[in-house]
Amino acid sequence: MAFFVGITYLYLMGFFTKSSEPLQSGIAKTKLAWTQRLKKTLLGRSSIDDDLLEELEEVLLTSDVGAATTEKIMDRLTKRVSKDKYLKVEELDKLLYKEMSVLLKASDAAKVTSVDGLHVILVVGVNGAGKTTTIGKLAKQYTNQGKRVLLAAADTFRAGAIEQLRLWSERVSVPLVALDEGSDPASVAYTAMMHAQKEGVDVLLIDTAGRLHNNVNLMQELSKIKRVVQKVIPEAPHEVLLVLDGGTGQNAFAQAKEFSQATSVTGLVLTKLDGTAKGGVVIGISDELEVPIQYIGIGEGVNDLIPFDVHAFLDSLFKNDS
Ligand SMILES: Nc1nc2c(ncn2[C@@H]2O[C@H](COP(=O)(O)OP(=O)(O)OP(=O)(O)O)[C@@H](O)[C@H]2O)c(=O)[nH]1
Ligand SMILES: [Mg+2]
Structure with a gap:
């Protein structure tokens, strides 16, 4: 318990995101x-006018921020700009940063970080999203x-x-519970729960299928796994992590909505941000779904998973490297 509190404290203090x-x-x-x-939008402009704001809206949309979040950001920005006629173009990115961080604060605060006893994490998502890899990294x-x-x-x-x-x-030297291929996934989960309890395991990570015969089957299977897990520990699974391929941009929004309707997702993992320019999806998803992004995947290696922090993300995005 003390250990978890300690970790939570370090996490909240931004310890893990400082580097x-x-x-x-x-x-x-x-x-x-x-x-x-x-840069292209701001080039050669001196004042923040309607034209500039319109172009900025386009920038947000083409950066995969998503329509609803873009609208919210633009509303806030327009209000701010209309209050102060003397704002310089150079100040626009600071304003944008500020409005984005205010907007994303709420979703960032809702993270699950600790529990007493066995902590069960069910990992879900469509095929190829990065579930199994994320489990390896989390382990x-x-x-x-x-x-x-x-x-x-x-x-x-x-x-x-x-x-x-x-x-x-x-690879990461942790034990595995597996039954034969084709056996009932809920049985695997149950067997693993019993084993975890018997062995005094702290964290059980459950890998699930990304594709079955159809999506209805998939969602039913996830519900069944959850029910079985709850027979052993009523509060479990303590986390349902939905893994989304960040490179799919707007598709990730659609998947996130579908999964959250079918099962109560507690957190998101956005993978493959290293391979895409569509990382703006992170901003829209954390705002729209009211489910916090817990981690982002930035590579195939075992260490390429970092706890997500909205401010660190925005800092990196807006930081002037030159
Ligand atoms: N570049 C990059 N590749 C990743 C990342 N996460 C996962 N991958 C790769 O994505 C591919 C699919 O990952 P898996 O972990 O097998 O995906 P899955 O969701 O378990 O897929 P299914 O088991 O088919 O449902 C693999 O080649 C991974 O190495 C990431 O953050 N960055
Ligand atoms: Mg897998």
């Missing part, structure tokens, strides 16, 4: 596209914190899925 280097390089593509668009992080970690291979549908998780379990 912004991995974040900087992880979102380099997004930053480059964003800076170029913003490493929890192990580094001195936690006893167990993995459950509840993706029994895709050939090779169990083996992939087994490789991660070996």
Whole structure:
């Protein structure tokens, strides 16, 4: 318990986000596209007029911030600008930064960070989003914190899925509970729950399938896994992490909405930000879904997962490197 409180404290103090280097390089593509668009818009202009605001709106939309969030940001910005006629163009990015950070504060505050006893994390998302990889990375992080970690291979549908998780379990040296391919995923989850309790495990990470015969099946299967887990611990799963491929831009919004309707998602993981210029999706998703982004994935390596912090993200995006 004291350990979790300590970790939570360090987390809240921004300890884990102070070193912004991995974040900087992880979102380099997004930053480059964003800076170029913003520069182009501001070039040769001296005053903040309606034309400029319109172009700025376009920049937000093309940066995958999403329509609803863009509208909110533009509303706030327009109000601010109309209050002060003497604002300089050079101040625009500071204003934008400020309005964005005010908007995103609420979603950032809602994070789940600790629980007493066995902490169960169900990891969901469409195929290829990065669930299994994220589980491997999370297992490493929890192990580094001195936690006893167990993995459950509840993706029994895709050939090779169990083996992939087994490789991660070996790579990060944590045990794995798996049954045969094709067996009932809820049985895997139940077996893992019993094992975790017996062995005094701190964190159980449950991998799930990204694709079944159809989406209805997938959502029903996730509900069944949850019910079975709740038979053992009524409050579990303590977290349902939805993993989304950040590179899919607006599609990630659609997936997030579908999953949150079917199962109560507690947090998001946005992966593959290293390979995309669509990182603006992070801003829109955390605002629109009222579900906090817990982590972002910035590479395939075991250490390429960082706790998400809205301010660190915006700092990196707006920081002038020259
Ligand atoms: N560049 C990059 N690649 C990633 C990241 N996260 C995952 N990947 C890669 O994305 C691919 C799919 O990842 P998986 O973890 O297998 O995805 P999954 O959601 O488990 O997929 P299914 O098991 O098919 O449902 C793999 O090649 C990963 O290495 C990331 O943050 N950055
Ligand atoms: Mg997988």
